[in-house]
Amino acid sequence: MWSAGCYTLGMTKLVALFGFAFLALTSVGCSAETDADEGGDEAMNEDDLRTAGIKSIKVGRSAGFRPPPQPGKCWPAGSWSFDFETRKLTGDACVDEKPATIDLTLSEADAARVKKAVSDVRVTTRPQACPTDMPITSLVVKRAKSETRYVDQRASCGSSSIPAKAGLGELFDLMQELSANPAATLPPCVRTGCSGQICADSHRISTCEFRPEYACYRSAACERGADGQCGFRQTPELAACIASK
Numbered sequence: 464m465w466s467a468g469c470y471t472l473g474m475t476k477l478v479a480l481f482g483f484a485f486l487a488l489t490s491v492g493c494s495a496e497t498d499a500d501e502g503g504d505e506a507m508n509e510d511d512l513r514t515a516g517i518k519s520i521k522v523g524r525s526a527g528f529r530p531p532p533q534p535g536k537c538w539p540a541g542s543w544s545f546d547f548e549t550r551k552l553t554g555d556a557c558v559d560e561k562p563a564t565i566d567l568t569l570s571e572a573d574a575a576r577v578k579k580a581v582s583d584v585r586v587t588t589r590p591q592a593c594p595t596d597m598p599i600t601s602l603v604v605k606r607a608k609s610e611t612r613y614v615d616q617r618a619s620c621g622s623s624s625i626p627a628k629a630g631l632g633e634l635f636d637l638m639q640e641l642s643a644n645p646a647a648t649l650p651p652c653v654r655t656g657c658s659g660q661i662c663a664d665s666h667r668i669s670t671c672e673f674r675p676e677y678a679c680y681r682s683a684a685c686e687r688g689a690d691g692q693c694g695f696r697q698t699p700e701l702a703a704c705i706a707s708k
Contacts, residue, residue, distance in 0.1 A: 512581055512582055512584050512604065513582040516606050516607070517547060517578075517581070517604055517605070517606060518546070518547060518548070518605050518606055518607060519544060519545060519546045519547060519605045520544070520545050520547075520577075520581060520602060520603060520604055520605065521542070521543065521544050521545075521601075521602070521603040521605075522541075522542070522543045522545070522600075522601070522602055522634055522635060522638050523541070523542045523543075523599075523600065523601045523602075523603075524539070524540045524541055524542075524598055524599070524600045524601075524635045525540055525598050525599045526538040526539075526540040526598060527596055527597050527598035527599070528595075528596040532560075535561065536560045536561060537557035537560060537561065537562045538557060539557050539598075539639070540557055540598065541554060541555055541556035541557055541635075541638065541639070541642070542554050542555055542556075543556065543565065543638045543642070545569075545577055547574065547577075547578070549568070549684065550568050550569045550570075550571070550573075550574045551566075551567075551568055551569075551686075552565060552566075552567045552568070552569055552638075552641060552647070553565055553566050553567075554638075554642075556638070556639065556642040557639075558639075558642050558643055558647075559643070563642060563647070565642050565647045566647070566649075566650075566651045567641065567642075567644060567646055567647040567687065568684075568686040568687055568688075569641065573641060576637060577634075577637065577641075580630070580633055580634045580637050581602070581604070581630075581634065583629070583630045583633065583634075584602060584613060584627050584629070584630030584631060584634065585627060585628050585629040585630055586613065586625050586626060586627050586628065587616050587626050587627065587628035588626065589616075589619050589620065589626050590616060590617065590619065590620060590626070591620075592620065593617050593618055593619065593620035593621075594617055597615075597617060597618070599614065599615050599617075599618040600614070600615050600631040600632060600634070600635050601613065601614045601615070601618075601624070601631070602614075602627070602631055602634060611625065612624040612625065613625045613626075613627045613631065614626065614627065614631075615627060615631055616628050645691065646687050646691040649664060649687065649691065650664045650665065651664070652664055652685045652686050652687055652693035652694075653665070653666065653685065653693075654680070654685050655667045655669075656668075656669040657669050657670065657671035658671070658673050658674075658677045659677070659680060659681065660674075660677040660680050662680075662685035662686075662693050662694050662695045663693050664687075664693050674708075675708035676704070676705045676708040678704075678708075679701055679704035679705050679708065680695055680701075682700075683695040683696060683698070683701045684696040684698075
């Protein structure tokens with residue numbers, strides 16, 4: 464037969480047992496919620512790279528800690544800026560082991576490749592320790608009112624940059640490939656002629672008569688085409704302007 468004292472002790476143990484079980488379930492629930500939140504942050508950062516609204520990007524690769532290159536040569540590294548609206552790629556690169564200044568208007572196909580490479584960047588968690596002697600690749604994504612920086616995971620310690628686990632290396636390789644285009648290191652195109660009606664890679668002398676259609680070239684883009692030649696970008700707006708004169 465149970466005594467009052469034994470009954471009280473048994474109830475105390477039962478309450479303690481249920482309390483422990485409740486705390487364990489609560490802990491598991493909180494842990495799952497935290498993991499879900501972390502996964503949500505990662506998904507949000509990656510979605511940010513895949514959505515429209517990116518105005519421009521900057522891609523960089525440091526040379527790391529290496530001995531100085533031979534005179535006139537360089538290590539694979541560089542810094543590029545790309546504007547998605549104008550498709551203009553500019554910067555400094557190492558092409559065929561030689562320093563090169565890049566100034567190139569990409570074709571629509573190559574601009575699409577850049578956009579795809581940006582969307583392929585994948586983010587990850589920040590490591591506990593990072594090496595300091597490795598080349599570092601970075602990506603800065605600029606929008607109308609924001610700017611976000613991504614960096615190699617191994618270089619994200621103590622940084623506010625978002626660590627990336629994949630995609631930055633491929634983006635750097637693409638910048639190198641585009642920089643190797645012979646047109647990339649040619650002189651930039653300039654507006655020239657007496658009325659600014661000529662687009663060429665050097666200043667040209669022309670007669671100074673003025674024609675109404677010359678006004679249309681003031682707002683036209685002067686750039687190199689896929690053939691590497693300078694010229695005004697042929698757009699429906701430019702064609703309509705010339706036809707109306």
